[in-house]
C-alpha cells in the first residue's frame with residue numbers, strides 16, 4: 001500500500017485542527033458530559049481489560065485516530081508482518097516474532113518456507129534439556145546437580161529473560177538460583193558468582209550474534225572462573241550451553257553445538273524472550289508454563305491481527321501514544337505496574353519501545369518532521385507514589401501513564417492487595433480529576449496555601465486490568481506492548497526493527513580500548529575532551 005507522508009494524510013491535518021479544540025478540554029468536563037464514559041471507553045480482549053476513558057479524547061478524537069491508522073496502512077502492515085514480508089527494510093529482514101508463539105500446525109512462511117516446525121523443533125529440544133536441569137539429571141562435571149543458572153547476555157538477550165524470571169518467580173523452581181550477567185562492568189559478573197560453587201553452576205551464553213563485546217567478555221571470564229574452580233578443560237561441556245543464531249562462533253568459543261539452542265535472523269533481539277533466548281525462563285518455570293506463556297502471546301497476536309481497530313487493544317494504545325506524543329508534545333510515557341513481580345517490566349519496555357521507535361528517518365530515509373518514539377519509564381506502584389509521582393500530579397509536564405494491575409495477588413496477605421488496588425485506582429482518579437481551588441478551600445485551607453494544595457488534574461492514563469499474573473498473562477501483556485510499538489512505528493513510517501543507533505558507540509569503544517593498553521602513549525586523534533579523558537584515566541590507573 002502506498003502511504004502518504006504523515007503530514008499529508010488527511011486525518012493528520014484533521015487531528016491538528018481537532019487538537020486545538022481539545023487541548024483545553026478537561027477530563028472533568030468529558031466525564032460530566034457523559035455518565036457512561038467510564039464503561040464505554042473500554043475494550044477487552046484475551047483477558048485484558050483496558051480502561052482508556054481517562055484520556056483526553058472524545059469519540060471524534062478516536063474516529064480521527066482510527067482514520068489515521070487506516071490512512072497509515074496499519075492493516076496492510078500487520079498483514080505484511082504476519083506474511084513474512086521483509087518489513088525491516090534497512091536490514092532487509094522479515095519480522096516474525098509472532099511465529100515464535102504460533103501453535104504447532106500453523107503455517108507462517110519465510111522465503112517460501114514454513115518456519116513453525118523449526119520453532120517447535122527448538123522448543124522440543126529446549127524442553128527435555130530444561131527438565132533434565134530442573135530434576136537434577138543433567139549433572140555438572142563432577143557429578144553434582146546444577147543449582148545455579150546464570151544467563152550471560154545483554155539487551156534483548158538479557159532484559160527479556162530477567163524480566164520474565166522476576167515476573168514469574170512465583171512459578172519458578174525455588175531450589176535453584178537464577179542470575180543474570182549483562183554489564184561489561186566486572187562487578188556484574190563478580191556479584192553473580194559470589195558464593196556460587198562452579199561445580200553446581202550452568203552458564204547459558206545468550207547472544208544472537210555471539211560477537212557482542214560485553215557478552216563475549218563475560219563468557220570468557222565465566223569460563224576462566226569455572227576452570228579455576230574445576231581445574232579441568234573438559235568441564236565446560238557440562239557447564240556451558242549457548243543460545244544463538246551463529247553456530248560457527250559458538251563452536252569457536254568451545255561450546256559443543258549439540259548444546260546450542262538456535263533461533264533466526266527474523267527474530268529481533270528485543271523481540272526474542274519467547275525464542276530460545278528464554279531458555280533460562282524455561283528452566284526456571286518449566287516447559288509447561290513456558291508454553292502457556294507462548295499461548296498468551298499468541299492470543300494477543302491473533303487479537304491484534306484480526307480485531308477491528310476500535311476494539312483492538314494494541315492499536316488503541318499505540319494511537320493514544322501518538323496522540324500525546326505528536327499533538328500534546330508529551331515526551332514520555334510512564335508505565336507503572338502495581339505488581340511487585342513486574343519490577344523489571346519498565347526496564348524491559350525501555351528497550352522494546354525506545355530501540356524500536358527511537359528513529360529519525362522514515363523507511364525511505366527521509367528525515368521526519370514530527371516526533372517519533374517517546375521515552376518510556378516507570379517503577380512499580382505504590383513505591384513511585386512516594387517519589388516521582390509528585391511531578392506527574394503537579395509538575396509542568398504532561399506524562400500519560402499506563403497503570404497495570406491484577407485482580408488477584410499471588411501472595412494473599414491480609415488486606416495488602418485491596419490497599420494496592422485502591423491506590424492504583426486512586427492515582428488514576430487523582431491524575432484525571434485533581435482537586436479544585438474550591439475543594440481545597442472547603443477543606444479549611446488558608447488562601448495562601450491553596451495554590452500549593454491544588455491539583456489541576458487532566459493528566460491522562462490507561463488502566464490495564466488482568467485477573468492474575470500467570471505465564472499466559474505475561475505473554476499477553478508483552479505482546480500488547482510489542483504491537484502497540486508496531487502501531488506507533490507504522491503511523492510514523494519508521495523501521496521499528498533495526499537499531500543502527502547503537503553502533504557508533506560500539507565502534508568508538510573498540511577504538512579506545514587499545515589506547516589504554518599501549519605502554520607508550522599512542523597518538524590520540526579524538527576531540528580534545530575525549531583525548532584528555534583518556535590521558536587522565538591512563539594516569540589515574542597508573543599506566544600513563
Ligand code: F6P
Pocket residue numbers: 154155156157206207208209210211212215269270355499502
Ligand atoms: O546493541 C544493541 C543490540 O544489538 C540489541 O539490539 C540486542 O538485543 C543486543 O545488542 C544483544 O545482541 P546479541 O544478542 O547479538 O548479543
